[in-house]
Amino acid sequence: MDTMELNAKAWLTLLLAGLLKQAAAQINQTAPVQTRDTVQINAPVDVVWRALSDVAGWPERYDFIRETQPPTDLRANELFRWRTTKLRLTSTILTVTPRQTLGWQGRRYGVTVRHYWHFQPTPEGGTLVVSEESQRGLLVSLLKQRFRRSLREGSRKWLHQLKAYSERTQPSTGVGGSITY
Template identity: 30%
Template sequence: MFDRLLYRGPSIEVLHEEYAKKGRLDERAPLTAAYEIRIEAPIRQVWKLLSDPPGWGTLDPDIHAIELGSAVAVDTPFTWKNGMARIKSRFAVVQPEREITWTGVSAGAYAVHRHVLEETADGATLVRTEESMGGPFLILFFSNAKLQATLEKWLTALKRAAEA
């Protein structure tokens, strides 16, 4: 328990270059979660929503104050708020209609957040999201269950918007 409480993990730069860009999470991070959902919409529609950070607030009202200085591309930085948490992020993987991954820092916590899309034989889209979060004392105010619920809420909102 004590190791998890004080876990710092790799620096954000190492997480970005050696983990996120290589399709990896921080498996040692004290917080990890994953969720997959089937969306009855073409992959291009799902991609359009995921690759539009300024529009994320229409999917989830907790997401706001999104600032993206340029196009969504590898290493492009952006900032946003999820509830009260201000997150400074950077895209690590941008493969249209396949994967979008970013890293982020908020209040000393470091995260890797991946979305992998797969087109089904019948034209629907499977989306798998997974995230790892680490940082000292993070587990005192955030939990795996809360991270799991956040991912489920996010993909459910994505599904609702894509199918509308």
């Protein structure tokens, strides 16, 4: 095998790996119900990441989450359980890239949900958060408008509460320029 053929195979392998990783970090693009919402948070990405990735702390941060059984470790294929004001859920973590992407999937009553969070630091020291979620299943197809409205309201509420918590708890500079919490 010559060098050019080897380089082409290596390039193709890297390209496919990148595409698969990218595809794995997306909602179901063919789902009948989808939402994509963004919020600008005036807090560093580390603060915002902790506010979302610390599943055990969700009930104190988000008024619609009643309890959680966090994953043993924050990594792909780990399960976590949580209860909202309306549902008991079991979710499987799909992807974790600290301070960049967190995604999970769950299924309840024949409805499959994928939810991804993307974090982007801004030049001003804040964080742009993109929340994407898809829902599919028979109930979703039959009640599209209701599911769309509920999903949109829920997504915006979660982002609003993430913003409020992160901005309230962001680090401040203390004596000598050290970071204090």
